Amino acid sequence: MSTTTRAAVVESGGAPFTLTAVELAEPGPHEALVRVVATGLCHTDLGAASGGLPFPLPGVLGHEGAGVVEEVGSAVTGVVPGDHVVLSFTSCGDCRNCQGGHPAYCATWLPLNLIGGRRADGSSTISRDGEPLGGHFFGQSSFAERALVDERSLVKVDPDVPLESIAPLGCGVQTGVGAVWNVLKPRLGDTIVVLGAGAVGLSAVMAAALTPATRIIAVDRVGERLSLAKELGATHTVNAGEADLGETLAVLTDGQGADGIVETTGNVGVLRQGADALAARGTLVVVGAPPFGSEVALDVNGLLPGKRIVGLTLGDSETQSFIPALVQLVKEGRLPLHRLITTYPFADIDQAVRDMSAGKAIKPVLTF
Structure with missing residues (x-):
């Protein structure tokens, strides 16, 4: 039978989040009903809420959920009611990349997670007064007190760790950490540069601090974020509003350039500066997503010394082992993820959005 719950619905592009009663469909064979305890707020949620992504509205967003399993579908094997879970992205499980341990590059990733709003078979997971709403966001739509979650979005976690402290692992944190550990894989003596000290960038800084990289340079325009980056493991910081980025990175790397760069800002001008600041055989990981259709010009001869530019989704992580x-x-x-988190009651979701947009909160987490 269906479940009635309270969700934050976005009625149309640019509209606020409105708390309203919705109905969740009965769990399918490979789904679970999860009581959401906490959920992170991410720029991807805001992008969809603004109408910037072709996600069907009115709809329910939210993709950094954490909670407790209440009910499981007939074919679910990995979790049982009572288990603590972090919710992450979903994937088909059958395509070549899923089979190869790269579910973030699933052949059906976009419709299943970001823009479809429905299950793979086209059926709806969330409705209101009998009318289907956009749902199934990252296989979860966790801006709600209860969520109907795809089995492949569920990751069972240690019940001793408070869920509000680990909700952001599902998207933002694993993206930043995975950029460093799964793509850059720093070697002893490497210089790592992180462009943008938001939640993803600071996660990359924390990850780099757990590697043999000897120089970790954080770049932002907000002084408080750069101070926090230093406390989280950056050896150097650059305020891009006060210094020329290219010149400063050249000085800090003794003219050699950076071995690894993580671009989290989604600004194509910053991306180009990152490409130009690479060392020979260096790698730039592109994480920040500008609007669809954005292009960037590159100096082709500058790339010939073995430089790599790699796009990244969700840290290229295999969630069941990584999270x-x-x-x-x-x-x-x-x-030390708690240094990034500010908690808000679920009812204050619009305040959390405002604080995040204004740069007051690095990673808002809504609690239920």
Whole structure:
């Protein structure tokens, strides 16, 4: 039978989040009903809410959920009611990339997670007064007190770790950490540069601090964020509003350039500066997403010394192994995620959006 719950609905592009009663469909064979305890707020949610993504509105967003399993579908094997779970992206499980351990590059990733608003079979997970709403966002739509979640979005986690402290692992944190650990894989003596010290960038800084990289340079325009980056492991910081980025990086790297750069701002001008600041055989990881259709000009001869530019979705992580390991690091205090989090009651979602947009909160987490 269906479940009635309270969700934050966006009625149309640019409209505020409105708390309203919705009906969740009965769990399918590969779905679970989860009581949401906490959910992170991410720029991707704001992008969809603004109408900037072709996600069907009115709809329910939210894709950094964490909660407790209440009910499971007939074919679910990985979790049972009572289990604590972090919710992440979903994937088909059958395509070549899913089979190869790269579910973030699933052949059906876009419709399943970002723009479809429905299950793979076209059926709706959320309705209101009998009318289907956009749902199934990242297989979860967790801006709600209860969420109907795809089995492949569920990651069972240690019940001793408070869920509000690990909700952001599902998207933002694993993206920043994965950029460093799964793509750059720093070697001893490497210089890592992180462009943008928001939630994803600071996660990359924390990850870099747990590698043999010897120089970790954080770049932003907000002084408080650069101070926090230093406390989280950056060896150097650059305020891009006060210094020429290219010249400063050249000085800080002794003219060699950076071995690894993580671009989180989504600004194509910054991306170009990053490409120009690479060392020979260096790698630039593109994480920040500008509007669809954005292009960037590159100096082709500048790339010939073995430079790589790699796009990245969700840290290219295999969530079932990656997220529990991150939970362990949070539990041990080695990944001090609490330094990024500001909590808000679910009813204050619009305040959380305002604080995030104004740069007051790095990673808002809504609590239920």
